[in-house]
Amino acid sequence: MILKEKLETSIPVWRERVNALLRQHGDIVVDEITISQVYGGMRDVKSLVTDISYVDPEEGLRLRSYTIPEVLNRLPKPPKAENPLVGGLYYLLLTGEFPSLEEALQVEDEWRQREVVPEYVFDVLNSMPEYTSPMTMFTQAILAMQGESIFLRKYDEGMRKDQYWIPMLEDSINLFAKLPSIASFIYHLKNKHISKAVADNSLDLAGRFGQMMEVDKKGFADLMRLYMIIHSDHESGNVSAHTTHLVASALSDIYYATSAAMTGLAGPLHGRANQDTLNWIYKLYDKYQGIPDKEELRKFAWETIKSGKVIPGYGHGVLRKTDPRFSVLMEFGDKYIVDDDLYKLVQMIFEIVPDVLKEYGKVKDPWPNVDAISSTILRYYGLNDCHSGSGCGFYTVLFGVSRILGVSANVIWARALGQPIERPKSLTTQMLENIANNIHQQIEKFE
Numbered sequence: 001m002i003l004k005e006k007l008e009t010s011i012p013v014w015r016e017r018v019n020a021l022l023r024q025h026g027d028i029v030v031d032e033i034t035i036s037q038v039y040g041g042m043r044d045v046k047s048l049v050t051d052i053s054y055v056d057p058e059e060g061l062r063l064r065s066y067t068i069p070e071v072l073n074r075l076p077k078p079p080k081a082e083n084p085l086v087g088g089l090y091y092l093l094l095t096g097e098f099p100s101l102e103e104a105l106q107v108e109d110e111w112r113q114r115e116v117v118p119e120y121v122f123d124v125l126n127s128m129p130e131y132t133s134p135m136t137m138f139t140q141a142i143l144a145m146q147g148e149s150i151f152l153r154k155y156d157e158g159m160r161k162d163q164y165w166i167p168m169l170e171d172s173i174n175l176f177a178k179l180p181s182i183a184s185f186i187y188h189l190k191n192k193h194i195s196k197a198v199a200d201n202s203l204d205l206a207g208r209f210g211q212m213m214e215v216d217k218k219g220f221a222d223l224m225r226l227y228m229i230i231h232s233d234h235e236s237g238n239v240s241a242h243t244t245h246l247v248a249s250a251l252s253d254i255y256y257a258t259s260a261a262m263t264g265l266a267g268p269l270h271g272r273a274n275q276d277t278l279n280w281i282y283k284l285y286d287k288y289q290g291i292p293d294k295e296e297l298r299k300f301a302w303e304t305i306k307s308g309k310v311i312p313g314y315g316h317g318v319l320r321k322t323d324p325r326f327s328v329l330m331e332f333g334d335k336y337i338v339d340d341d342l343y344k345l346v347q348m349i350f351e352i353v354p355d356v357l358k359e360y361g362k363v364k365d366p367w368p369n370v371d372a373i374s375s376t377i378l379r380y381y382g383l384n385d386c387h388s389g390s391g392c393g394f395y396t397v398l399f400g401v402s403r404i405l406g407v408s409a410n411v412i413w414a415r416a417l418g419q420p421i422e423r424p425k426s427l428t429t430q431m432l433e434n435i436a437n438n439i440h441q442q443i444e445k446f447e
C-alpha cells in the first residue's frame with residue numbers, strides 16, 4: 001500500500017529527530033500555566049504536539065504547513081472537478097507531501113476496496129429508537145465495528161511496539177472507507193427514505209458519497225470534497241482531536257478512540273454548532289417572516305445574548321480573525337448559491353454579529369468560525385434535516401466523517417513515535433490557594 005511504503009521511509013527519520021530533541025533539550029521550559037488556565041479549560045497551554053496541522057490565531061488553519069487556499073490549489077483534482085480528491089488530502093496529512101494524481105487515486109482505491117459495511121452495523125442502526133440523534137447513531141456504528149480491529153488482534157498476538165502504527169493505519173483506512181455508506185444510511189433512515197442508490201465505482205469517494213446521499217443538485221460532490229478537506233483537522237487541542245489522542249494513548253484502537261471523539265464533536269460548543277447555526281437562522285427567519293432588516297437582526301442577536309445563550313458559529317478557542325474555512329465556504333457559496341434567503345441571512349449575520357459581539361465585550365473572538373456557514377450551504381444542496389428535537393442533527397455527522405481523516409492521521413503518527421499514555425496532574429482548590437498565598441507572601445517580603 002502506497003501510504004505504508006511512504007511512512008516506512010519517513011518514520012525512522014522522525015523517530016531520530018524526536019529522540020534527539022528529547023535527549024538534548026528535554027528539560028527546556030516551553031510554557032507556564034496560571035490558575036485561570038488550570039480552571040479555564042487549559043486554554044492556550046502549550047502541552048500537545050502535532051506536525052499535521054497548526055491553527056494560528058490570526059491566520060487560521062495550516063495543514064502540513066500549507067494554508068487552506070494552498071492546499072486546495074496544489075492537491076490533484078479528479079477530471080472536471082473544482083475541488084481536490086480527498087484521497088490526496090489524506091496522503092498529504094499522513095506524509096507531509098503533495099501527491100501526484102496517480103498517488104491520490106491509489107489512496108482512493110484503498111478506500112474503494114474496503115468500503116463494504118458489515119451487515120450487523122445496519123441492524124444496530126435499524127434497531128435504535130426513532131428519536132436517537134444522528135450523532136449517537138454514527139458513534140454507535142463506529143463502536144459496533146470495534147471487533148474488526150486489526151490493531152487489537154495483532155496486539156493480542158504479541159506485536160512489537162515499533163510496529164503499532166501499521167495495524168493502526170490499516171484500521172484507519174478500513175474505518176474511513178465505510179463512513180460515507182454509514183452516514184448516508186443514517187441520513188436516509190432519519191428522513192424515512194428507502195434508498196435505492198448504487199454508487200458508480202469509477203467515481204472518487206466524494207462522488208460516490210454524493211450519489212449515495214441522492215442529492216440531485218449539481219456540484220454536491222465538489223462541495224463534499226471541499227467540506228471534507230477543510231473539516232479534516234484543526235490541530236490537537238480541540239475536543240474531538242484531543243479525545244482521540246487521549247483515548248488512543250491507552251492503546252485503545254481507532255474504533256474506540258474515534259467513537260469517543262464523536263461524542264465530543266456532538267456537543268453544541270463544538271461540532272453541533274453547525275446544526276445550531278441553522279436552527280438560529282430558521283428562528284430569525286420565522287420571527288420576521290422573511291429576511292429581517294439590519295436593526296431587527298441586531299436586536300435578535302442581543303436577545304440571544306441577553307437570554308444567556310451563545311450565538312452559534314461565532315467565536316473560537318484559538319482563532320482571533322475570520323476562520324479561513326468560513327471564507328472558502330463563502331467563496332463557494334457566493335459563486336454557486338443563487339437567490340437563497342437563508343444564505344443571504346448568513347451574509348447579513350456576518351455583517352452585523354461581529355459588531356454586536358465586540359460591543360458585548362467579553363468574547364475574545366467576535367468572528368465567524370466554519371460552523372457559521374456550512375449547514376446553510378448543505379441545506380441549499382438539498383440535505384434536509386429537522387430543526388430541533390433529539391432525532392435531528394445530521395449535519396454534524398458530516399463534520400464527524402471529515403474529522404476522522406485528521407484525527408486518525410494523528411494517532412497513526414502518535415503510535416509511530418511511541419507517544420505514551422496521557423496523564424496530566426490535577427490539584428485541589430486548596431493547593432491552588434496555597435500556591436497563590438505563598439507567592440503573595442514572597443511579594444510582600446520583597447516590598
Ligand code: AMX
Pocket residue numbers: 043238268269270271273305309310311312313314315316317318362363364365369370371
Ligand atoms: N456568543 C455569545 N457569547 C459568547 C460567544 C458567542 N458566540 N462566544 C464566546 N462567548 C462568551 C463565552 O460563553 C464566555 O462567557 P462567560 O465568561 O460568561 O463564560 C465569554 O464569551 C468568553 O469566551 P471566549 O474566551 O471568547 O471563548 P471560549 O474559548 O471560552 O469558547 C467557543 C470558544 C467556540 C466555545 C465559544 O466562542 C462559543 O461558544 N461559540 C459559539 C458556539 C460555536 O460556534 N462553537 C463552534 C466552535 C468551532 C468548532 O469547534 N466547531
